[in-house]
Structures are given as structure tokens and as C-alpha cells.
Amino acid sequence: MKKLLLFLFIYSSFFSIYGQNQEENSSEITTTYYLIRHSEKDTSNTSDRNPDLSEIGIQRAYSWTSILKEIKFDAIYSTNYNRTMQTAKPIADSNQLEIIKYDLSTFNFNEFKEATKEKIVLIVGHSNTTPSFANDFIGKNEYQQIEESNYANLYIITVTGNTVAHSLLKIN
Secondary structure, eight states: OHHHHHHHHHHHHHHHHHHHHHHHHSSOOEEEEEEEEOOOBOOSSTTOSSOOBOHHHHHHHHHHHHHTTTOOOSEEEEESSHHHHHHHHHHHHHTTOOEEEEOTTTOOHHHHHHHTTTOEEEEEEOTTHHHHHHHHHHTSOOOOOOOTTOOOEEEEEEEETTEEEEEEEEOO
């Protein structure tokens, strides 16, 4: 866990410094996106289309807060489902931010990129939307839909000018 936190801190610091140097030396700017899937949901009622998090899911949501504590987010986005909002809330609270809700049926990816330019953004989504977002940012179909039992993926995407760096970490 300490190694992971150190990695995230160094990764984030590098791109912060790199972004500052780029701004001083050129017109290139840096935007960083962190993408996670919602935590474990309560599956006791199979007819519930908008379940809350399970006890394990609540614990994971708070774990994400610890894992991402060194990241100073400018914005936190979530779909308007109980499980995504409940996953985002502890992180939003620790960053003193309101959660910005997005609707997948009306979502415009290009407008989103423009609105989040030069920011550090967390996006909380679903097993199919999170890798899809990552693929949209990197411009290729590298990441597949997340398995139903996997709540551990952390996608980090950094965009500087026309250069996109990306990584996928598994946080258990």
C-alpha cells in the first residue's frame, strides 16, 4: 500500500511539474484523469436497478479516499446512481468538492474534455463506461469492459498537448 501511495504521489508530482514546465516553455497544457468503477454494490435485491453500496463497497469507497489522498482534484464526476455517488462522496468530501453528475444518454465527450482542460479530474463510472472513457481519451480500444467481480481498476490518463500517457493499476 505504501509503495502504491508513493507511486501515485511521484506520478502526480511528475506530471504537475512537467505540466508547469510545459506551460512556461510552450502553449501545451496538462490534464489528468483518474477513472474508477463504483465500489461493490448490494446485490441482495436482484430487481433493484439502483442499489446502494454493500458494506464491503462502503469500505472500498473510503479506501479510494486513502489511496488518492495525495491527489488534489479540481473536479469529481459521477453518474447519478446510488453506487457511483456513494463511491465518489468520500473522495469529494476529502477534496471539499461537490460531485458533478453526468448523464450518459446526453454526454458529449468533446465538451467534457474542453470543460476539464488543465484540471485534475476523477470520474466514477461503471464496468462498461470506465474503460470506454479511458479508450476515448487515448484514442484506441485498449481497455476492455471490466469483469463484474473487479472493483480494483484505477485508470490514469495524462494529456499534454497531443501526447497521451496512460496506465492501469489494480488496487486490491
